[in-house]
Amino acid sequence: MDTPRTAVDRLLVDGSGNRPRADARRNVERLVAAARTAVAEVGVEVSAHDIARRAGVGVGTFYRRVPSREALLEAVLEDVLAEVMELADRALADPDPWHGFTTFATAYVGLRTESCGIGEALGGACGEVFEQTLADLRGRVRALVARAQEAGVLRADVAWQDVPFLLAAVATTGRTVGLTAGERQWERHLRVVLDGLRTPDPVPLPGSPPS
Template sequence: MDMRAVDRLLSDTPDTPRADARRNLERLIAAARTALADTGVTVTAGEIARRAGVGKGTFYRRVPSLDTLLHAVLHEILTEITTAAERADTDPDPWRGFTEFATAYVGLRAESCGVNDILTTPAPDLDATVADIRDALHRLVARAQHAGVLRADLTWHDIAFVLAAVPTPPSTLGLTAAPDQWTRTLRIVLDGLRPAPDPAQ
């Protein structure tokens, strides 16, 4: 079973941590997640410690290294995507399942530079989780196409690149994107993925 980031980081600790130590670790994880969202995988330990309201000494007492913390947090986020895919796979409506997965997947990409970084160039220790997401997308696309609710002329590779392109830049042509622009863009894209109506009907 996949663990939350805090449990993953504590799994190698021989003793049960004090409540305050666990709270500090949870603060570091929350800070790392927001820092990853804003900055990406180039975020520093000092920036995470500052956001968590702790010193760098506390940072390194709670986690072995910056890489260990970032990978635990990224693994937790990627697991949220695979969980969304599992829910979508069991939805009796293939189109609803596909669109709910697409919304969860694009939403995490739109909100986090770190997720975009790792999905573009997976780290070796996260590659298996990224492969699970890839396999889930393949299944969801095949299921929707088999049901006739997704265009048959597209490959699942096409869908992967289409969904990756949905997250909205902050501005274009001198226009500033609204906070929900990515959801509007996704709705437009999803409409374009539906099969054209049969003119004979």
């Protein structure tokens, strides 16, 4: 049998094959939505009490409807990481290597900027839970970079391993040295990075690429 595709479906699977009651599904849907918002705002350390409060249910209902806080967060983050993988696959299918690369980069940074939890998951804060998913994502980033370099539209001296660090660095805090970020600050940063990746006459890079 195929693995359930959404966080709600995965959390409702009990091995019996029984169809969950409508109220049970509604509560799980509310918990998943609340968890995604909480993870975006707070990160992976968000508490069960906070998620339950945001969902408008009691903590007792929380633990009746999901196995654990960790299981709920894993299901939610798995959904978001699946979205990232889908973005990468669409980018690889784009006949224009540079357009595919930049489209992925923009969507990827947008997701990281909107959710501190996804940034933590991508950084390995969840341990080995998403190890295979992150390995698959690295493979896609490597392929995107290779396609763009083979087409001559991305500077050849950039290692594919540099790219995840560059994209992670684009996300910004709201304030620095007394200045407040603009409404589209991360998009401005990303444009500078992308122009630097495409420059036709680059200055040689110092040091060695990430491992």
